Structures are given as C-alpha cells and as structure tokens.
Amino acid sequence: MTTLKARRRPGRPSLSDQSPLDDEACLDRALEAFAERGFEGASLREIAETCGVSHGLLNARFGSKLGLWTAAVDHGMDRLHQRMVELETRLSDSTGIEDRMHAACVDFLATVAAYPAIIQLMNIEGSRRSPRLDYIVETFFRNRQWPFAALLQEGREAGLFRHVHIAVPFTMLAHGAGALVALRPLVEAVDERLRQEPEAQAQLISSAADLIVRGLRV
Numbered sequence: 355m356t357t358l359k360a361r362r363r364p365g366r367p368s369l370s371d372q373s374p375l376d377d378e379a380c381l382d383r384a385l386e387a388f389a390e391r392g393f394e395g396a397s398l399r400e401i402a403e404t405c406g407v408s409h410g411l412l413n414a415r416f417g418s419k420l421g422l423w424t425a426a427v428d429h430g431m432d433r434l435h436q437r438m439v440e441l442e443t444r445l446s447d448s449t450g451i452e453d454r455m456h457a458a459c460v461d462f463l464a465t466v467a468a469y470p471a472i473i474q475l476m477n478i479e480g481s482r483r484s485p486r487l488d489y490i491v492e493t494f495f496r497n498r499q500w501p502f503a504a505l506l507q508e509g510r511e512a513g514l515f516r517h518v519h520i521a522v523p524f525t526m527l528a529h530g531a532g533a534l535v536a537l538r539p540l541v542e543a544v545d546e547r548l549r550q551e552p553e554a555q556a557q558l559i560s561s562a563a564d565l566i567v568r569g570l571r572v
Contacts, residue, residue, distance in 0.1 A: 380405040380412070381429040382471070384422050389474035393423055393486060424489065430472035431494045437465045442501045451514055452567055455505045459527055459563035462502070466528075467535035467555060473528060474536050480529075502527070506570070515570040523570055531562035 383404045387396040398419045402412040416422040441461040445454055466473050479487050502524060509515030534541055535555065542549040548558070 376405075377415075378429070380407075381426045382469075384426040385430050385469075385471040385475060388423055388426060389471040389478065392478050393419070396423075398422065420486075423486065427472075427475065427490065428493075430469065430475070431490075433469065434462070434465050434472060435494075435498065435500065437461060438501045451505065451509045451512060452571070455502075455509065455515075455570070456563050456567045458501050458505055459531070459566050460559055462527060463531055463535055463559040463562060464556075466532050467538070467559065470536040470538070473532045477529065477536075509570065514572060516572055518570075523566060526569075527566055531559075531566065534558050534562055 380401075384396075384401050387401050387404070390396075396419070398412060399409045401422070402409045405412065412422065416425055438458060438461055441457060442454075445457060449457075476490070479490060503520055506515060506520055506523065510517055535558075538555075541558075548554045
C-alpha cells in the first residue's frame, strides 16, 4: 500500500494538511466510477469525494482524468494478471492440461467476481475504437503473456484443444462467463436462490469453466 506526499504548487494552499491518499483504495474507486459511467461520464471531483480527499490532491497525484484512468486500468489488469500467474505457479507440473485450463478459468472468474469493475470497464471501452482502447490492447494484450494463452497453445500442440483464434475462447471466458459475475445483480434477479446460497456462485463459475474447456476439446 502506498501513500501520497502532497506536492506544494506555487500560488496554491499547501496540500500537506490533508490525509494521505491510499492509492490502492482510490484506484479501486476510480475503476468502479469509470466502469459505471464511462470515461466521459466519470467526474474527477466525484471520485475525489469517494476517496475522501480534495480534487487538488487527486489531480496532484495523477495529473489529469486520463492519468487517473490509466492508473486505474493498470491497477485492475495487473491484479487480474498476477492472480492468474500465481495460480500457474501453484499447480503441479503433473496436472493435466485440461485441469490446468479449468483451474485458470475458475481463478479468472473468481477474481472478476471479487473485482467486477475491470470487466465492466472493458465492456465499455471495447465497444468502440479510441486511444484508450489502443492503450489497453497494446499494453495488456500485445505486450503481456497471459497464462490462458499459454495453456491454449500447449493444448493445441498436444492435440487436445481445437485450433481456434484465442479471441473466441477468451471472449467467451471474459465477457460470456464473466457476465455471470460482473452482472451479478441481473443473474440474482433471475434466480433468487443464487443470492441466498453462498456456494451457488462457486458452482456457476465451475460450470462455466467446464463448458469452456469442453468446447476447446478436439
């Protein structure tokens, strides 16, 4: 967890009397705001209020709304990526490729369930071309290796998985199965039992992962 030491600007009151800024909590709130209202609709002042700091302090830390958006997206995507990498290191080398793919899908969806804003934001940004979408694609798809992609390639080479473009299973995972957890209020409104039974979401996640793995099989 990091804290901000406020910078004094010429001609402005000192920011040092304010409470330090908890970057992680603030980035989570910013990510939620951008996911709910989009980049244009989100207000830097409103985000500052939810963080319990002034607009000036937030602006001093991130420089602009785009700077805050970039930091929030980096934060959300880094967390998702790190969770998947950690899972890969925990699994035994003797674990079969299908079981590892299933575990990767479950871990991805469990992370999205805990932090749904990153998928909600991707649904907004992915619907139209923009410099922000270009940033996401270049930073997190072209220049980063995701365990899901490596497992898919391993399964293809072993003759276990179909030779389909990675966009097909990944989109089904992130924005198909991901909707089960990112749009949880809708899913629970359809079936109240899912709200009342704590284990119901885990069962949904496992079932979705099973369907994706089965669909990949040759």
